[in-house]
Amino acid sequence: MEDVLLKNDCHHDTTLNAVHANYDGFLDEQTFKDISNKAISMLAEKKATKILVDTSGMKVIPKENQEWIQGDWFPRAIQAGLKTMAFITPRNIFGEVSTKATNQKVEDEQLPVSLEYFYNKEEAVEWLINN
Numbered sequence: 001m002e003d004v005l006l007k008n009d010c011h012h013d014t015t016l017n018a019v020h021a022n023y024d025g026f027l028d029e030q031t032f033k034d035i036s037n038k039a040i041s042m043l044a045e046k047k048a049t050k051i052l053v054d055t056s057g058m059k060v061i062p063k064e065n066q067e068w069i070q071g072d073w074f075p076r077a078i079q080a081g082l083k084t085m086a087f088i089t090p091r092n093i094f095g096e097v098s099t100k101a102t103n104q105k106v107e108d109e110q111l112p113v114s115l116e117y118f119y120n121k122e123e124a125v126e127w128l129i130n131n
Contacts, residue, residue, distance in 0.1 A: 007057070010039045016128055018050035019043055024057035032065045036073050040080045049083040050128050054121065056088045061098040070105040078112060084131050085115045086124040 008031060010021035019042045021035055039051055061069075087103070090096045099117075106113050114131055118124040 008035060010035055010042060012042050012046045012048065013052065016050060016052065016125065017046070017048050018052050018128055019046070019048055020052045020054070022054045022057075026059045027065075029062065029064060032061070033068065036069065040073070040077050040082075043077065043082055044080040047081065049081050050131075051077075051082065051085045052088070052121075052124055052128060053085060054088045055090050055095060055099050056119075058090045058095045058099065059092065060094045061102050066098065066102040069102050074105060074111060074113070082113055084128060085113060086128045087115070087117045088121055088124050089117045089119055 007022055007024040008027065010019055012018075013020045019039045021039045023032065023035060027035075042048065043051070085103075087099060090099055103115055105111065106115050116124075116127055116131075118127065
C-alpha cells in the first residue's frame with residue numbers, strides 16, 4: 001500500500017527508499033523551509049539518496065526561497081547523502097520557471113546531483129527507480 005503524503009509535507013517512501021516531498025500553492029518562507037529541512041533530516045535518518053519532489057500544485061517559489069535552496073539547502077542535502085532528484089513540474093508557467101531557476105545551481109556549479117523534471121508522478125518514479 002502506498003504511503004499517504006499530505007500537501008506541504010514530506011515522508012520516507014519505503015518502496016523507493018526515497019524522500020517524497022510535496023509543495024502546494026503559495027507557501028510562506030517558513031513553511032517552505034520546514035518541508036525542505038525535514039527532507040534533509042529524512043535523507044540522513046533513512047540513509048536515502050533520492051528525493052521525489054512534487055511541485056505540481058506550487059504557484060511560484062519566491063526569490064528568497066530560491067536563494068536559500070541554492071546557498072544553504074543544496075550543500076546540506078548533498079552532505080546528508082542526496083544524489084538524485086525527480087521533480088513533478090508545476091502545472092503553471094510561473095511555478096515551472098521558478099522551480100527550474102531554483103535548481104539551476106546544480107547545473108551551473110556541476111553539483112553531484114542527478115536531476116530531472118516530469119509532468120506526472122509515474123514517469124518520475126520510474127526514472128528514480130532506474131537512477
